[in-house]
Amino acid sequence: MNLQKVKHVAVAGNIGAGKTTLSGFLSKHYNWKVLYEDITINPYLENFYADMSRWSFNLQIYFLNSRFQQVNEIREGEHTVVQDRTIYEDAKIFAPNLYEMGFMEKRDFENYISLFNLMSKFVQAPDLLIYLKADIPTLVDHIQERGRTYEGKINLDYLKKLNRKYNEWIENYDLGNLLVLDINGKDFIKNREDLGEVIEKIDAKLFGLFSE
DSSP states (O other): OOGGGOOEEEEEESTTSSHHHHHHHHHHHHTOEEEOOSOSSOSSHHHHHHOHHHHHHHHHHHHHHHHHHHHHHHHHSSSOEEEESOHHHIIIIIHHHHHHTTSSOHHHHHHHHHHHHHHHTTOOOOSEEEEEEOOHHHHHHHHHHHTOGGGGGOOHHHHHHHHHHHHHHHHTOOSSEEEEEEOTTOOTTTOHHHHHHHHHHHHHHHHHHHOO
């Protein structure tokens, strides 16, 4: 296998699924560059969780712009990159969910989708998408463990609706190669056997995709 053929691996999943943790481990294991989701310097995130109706459109536009820049950086660069969350999740899951829950106005949602549709013409799907599938109790446990102050304001109904949309999106995903990992009962940090099983599955997928 020639891993140089792999340019873009993305890790997808709901809030608390473990995307950032797994992306970091994969970066070290495969010697890939990692692009994390922009949460530390995001100027809207804390405001959003305090008042979703006011800040939903601002937040989604910020993420859309950030993710589009990341995709361009990946394709123009020379290194293999593992990306923490994709541009598709913003448009297929988070923005529609906010609109359906009444946190985003129709005109803003339509404006957002129009912009995404234009951007998507210039976006190439990941060579491999890894989806971390988790039940709500697992997500809640992870969110509580990491203790981010603003995430304490997450509504459980909001999390459930996101999970349903994630599962629907993955069931119909046809943009490229996909690996679904059930991470319920798994702990990549404390149990290296769990991480080893994930690495084996990714190796098998990459060998199948890119072997000559």
